[in-house]
Amino acid sequence: MEAVGARKRILGSLVEIVFEDAELARVCNNGHARRNRLGLDGATTLLRRLGQMAAAAHLADLRQVAAARLRPATNGDCFTLLVxxxxxxxxxxxxxxxxxxxxxxxxxNEHAVRAVLIAAIHRP
Structure with missing residues (x-):
């Protein structure tokens, strides 16, 4: 999900996204796997959110995306966030x-975070 060409020149350095394991990467990067895991609406939302993350200059930019509702995780780790x-x-x-x-x-320092690790998809 890296920008190339004119988009990268215009936007500058963008957030790099990596995944904790291969299965999570497959679910996030494969349309069929996304739909199987989250349904059509959920797959669309996940793809949109990944695009928004990839287009951000740093993690703090997600605070400007109201639907992302970037917030701390409830596990007590101040470095783990929920999108x-x-x-x-x-x-x-x-x-x-x-x-x-x-x-x-x-x-x-969310302004210094230019690469994120997606650890999981937490379902309610």
């Missing part, structure tokens, strides 16, 4: 860099 898929669940994401860049208060 909404609406009624179809959430993408569980975290910065790919280890250790991630943090602010003085210990919070994740």
């Amino acid at each position: 909404s898929l609406g009624d179809h669940g959430d993408l569980v994401v975290r910065p790919r860099d280890d250790p991630p860049v943090i602010l003085d208060d210990g919070a994740l």
Whole structure:
């Protein structure tokens, strides 16, 4: 999902998306697998959200996408975030860099995150 050519020159450096395992990558990158896992509406939402993530200059840009509802995960890890898929669940994401860049208060510096690891699709 990397931009190429004119789009990359216009937008600059975009968020790189990697997946925790091959099965999750298959579900996210294969239309048939997406529809089987999430249904038609969920597959469409997932594809839209992945596109929005890939088009962002950094993770903080997702805060401008109201439907993404970027928020902390409930597992207590301040570096794990949830990206909404609406009624179809959430993408569980975290910065790919280890250790991630943090602010003085210990919070994740979302403006420094240019590569994310999608760890799971959490379904309600």
